[in-house]
Amino acid sequence: MIGFSFYLQDPGAENQIIHAANSGVRRAFTSLHIPEEKGELAVRMSELLKFAQTYGVEVHADVSLKTLDHLGIAEFADLAPLGVKGIRLDDGFDMTTITALSKVFSLSLNASTLNEEELLAVLEGGMEPQSLIAWHNFYPRPETGLEEVFFHEQNRMFKKHGIPIYAFIPGSGSKRGPLHAGLPTLEKHRFMNPYAAAVDLLSHVDAVFVGDQGTEGNLLQDLSNYESLNILSVRMESARLPSGRYKLRPEVSRDVFRLQNTRVTGAVEPENTIRRTLGAITMDNDEYGRYRGEIQICKRDLEANHRVNVIGRVVEEDLPLLAFLKPCHSLVLVNEGRI
Incomplete structure (x- = not known):
């Protein structure tokens, strides 16, 4: 599966959504707890999510315990009518909250930080593995992306329980601020051709999302062709x-x-x-x-x-x-x- 990302403060987000949809990619990631985001976030969030809906784009949003105050909304369930299909939980959510949210959204766990004890607690709390996604972080700061051995160890843990795994590659062209150094899961992919990074990841995970807003050129189309037709460009x-x-x-x-x-x-x-x-x-x-x-x-x-x-x-x-x-x-x- 191939996905893209858009962000609240990106003035070109609408064009990004149109480009992705025209390339046959209709799954998106966005973050709703980035500290650098400022301004009328709730209004902008509503506009963008509704815009994505008009193009049939399924949105998964990264949230934290601070998201509600950050966006000025009463509860996470308020995101569902706006078109958010899934949420990716940052650290700190208790089992009661996780269980309640699972009745409204597709849930993604933090695949980069969760250990097996914590994963077992989630599963023993009644969550079905097939209803979960193990979604890795992206890492804006150079030198902090995941090391390969650790990445594969984490993946083995989730595969053992039948949980699909998602990860990020950097964008082609424009990179997200404030560092503009790419948003990869694996450090080795930071300055690699994003297409090659995605092909590499697709042999290990179930879905690859472009972390940056930059998908200039034929990146999404070429990845769709590789995934569906096994044609390498x-x-x-x-x-x-x-x-x-x-x-x-x-x-x-x-x-x-x-x-x-x-x-x-x-x-x-x-x-x-x-x-x-x-x-x-x-x-x-x-x-x-x-x-x-x-x-x-x-x-x-x-x-x-x-x-x-x-x-x-x-x-x-x-x-x-x-x-x-x-x-x-x-x-x-x-x-x-x-x-």
């Missing part, structure tokens, strides 16, 4: 290879990814037979006989070969995506220009 630069959809061969080669049905019968003269680096896109030339025209993507650095032309390269930001390519995988190579 990889950007490249090449003067020879057009953008298009390709498929990998079924076997796994040690050094290269081999693209199916790319050999040709016409001549492929030797040219640019230089050293090949990780992510280099190559085409076998006439010196390889019946292999002429076969296109490959290098999985590691390789020496020059007079029988292999270098015709392009994967853009540096997309190199992490190569780790997720599998036999028979479909991929879309998007040509971003000549090299």
